[in-house]
Amino acid sequence: MKKFIGIIAVVVIAFFGYLGLTAVSPDAPVAVAAKSTYSATVYVAGMGGHFAKADILIDPSNETSPISVANLDRVVIGDKTTHPTHDARIDSNDSNVLFWSTYVLDPQGKMHVGKSDLKTGNVVTDIALDPDPKASGKKPPLYCASGQSKKYFMPVFMGTEGYIDVFDKKTMKLKHRVFVSDMGYKAGTYKFVHGINSPDMKTFLVVMNQAEADGKGNGKVDFVLVDMKSLEKGKWKVLAKNTLTGEPNKTLTFREFFSNDGKYIYQSAADRMWVLDGETLAMVDEKMVPVEGSQIHDVMPTPDAKYAVLTVRQVANACDVDGKPIEGKDITDGFLLLYDTTAKKIIDKPVSVCWNCHKGIGLGDKTAVLCGIDAVWKN
Secondary structure, three states: OHHHHHHOOOOOOOOOOOOOOOOOOOOOOHHHHOOOOEEEEEEEEEOOOEEEEEEEEEOOOOOOOOEEEEEEEEEEOOOOOOOOEEEEEEOOOOOOEEEEEEOOOOOOOOEEEEEEEOOOOOEEEEEEEOOOOOOOOOOOOOEEEEEEOOOEEEEEEOOOOOEEEEEEOOOOOEEEEEEHHHHOOOOOOEEEEEEEEOOOOOEEEEEEEEEOOOOOEEEEEEEEEEEHHHHHOOOOOEEEEEEEEOOOOOEOOOOEEEOOOOOEEEEEOEOEEEEEEOOOOOEEEEEEOOOOOOEEEEEEEOOOOOEEEEEEEEEEEEEOOOOOEEEEEEEEEEEEEEEEOOOOEEEEEEEEOOHHHHHHOOOOOOOOOEEEEEEEEOO
């Protein structure tokens, strides 16, 4: 992967900007040459206490530049000490509202849940919460994923004990805290809880990695589909469940998306990506990450689900302000891969979205950790 960083054409986005997409492989299936284009404003969570904001145009038929990025900006919710975030969630009722939650405690020992006005970029509400005494919230991970219903925003506490909080969207008052232990999962038997709502908001998917006594994942992942109306009331009602198996302590699930029609679930799983049936939770496809040692952290499909963008982390060479590699020093870099859902193929053309930007502002020796993404699609 290190050699990729120096030679791949990079879309430079100032201050942790997010989105550039890969050129299509010349040996990719004909399905990649579809004429459809997609435009959106994308918001990407960063550990610097802000979201990268980018207007994008995706044209899969353009083999040299399938995506163009313009009007780059940031939506700031705090700084790197108070509001590191992994969670971006556009309000289903109002695309000018962005809900978010924080991944680490602030210096006062608080975790935060809030919402921002995307017209102004200003924080509308910022709720500071004490860590729950039942959860090991003294250090990360805290919140990472989230879902929503029409009335409620539901950030998912990633740590142990894991839980889903139910916040009233209008008042941002915490209505319920629903622990996965009440669904029969004992603390210590799982790690890294994530989840998201179905597009019709009738169900909510909860995803957990099974863990051994030493805390390491055993490669087995539980997918649990629950009833949304019950969850809104602080209760669990399990509708479907399935377990998929990967490699111990390498296959670790993170964020996920449903397709817009609810038929499929696109699940990041570190060393691989899974596509599941949206109702039965049966596996439809499995693809390993092309570069060994990298990790897939999110998968966002296009509105028609013909393609999906994979967010991937990878260790890369650090560099000095002149762009020269620093011997013996590595950083975590982020890059994107494209999945063709028709051909069921990951196109192996990674594009870095962190390293060149960091280098350009004199931060080439600093790790950049990006995670969750959401978008307002224009077509």
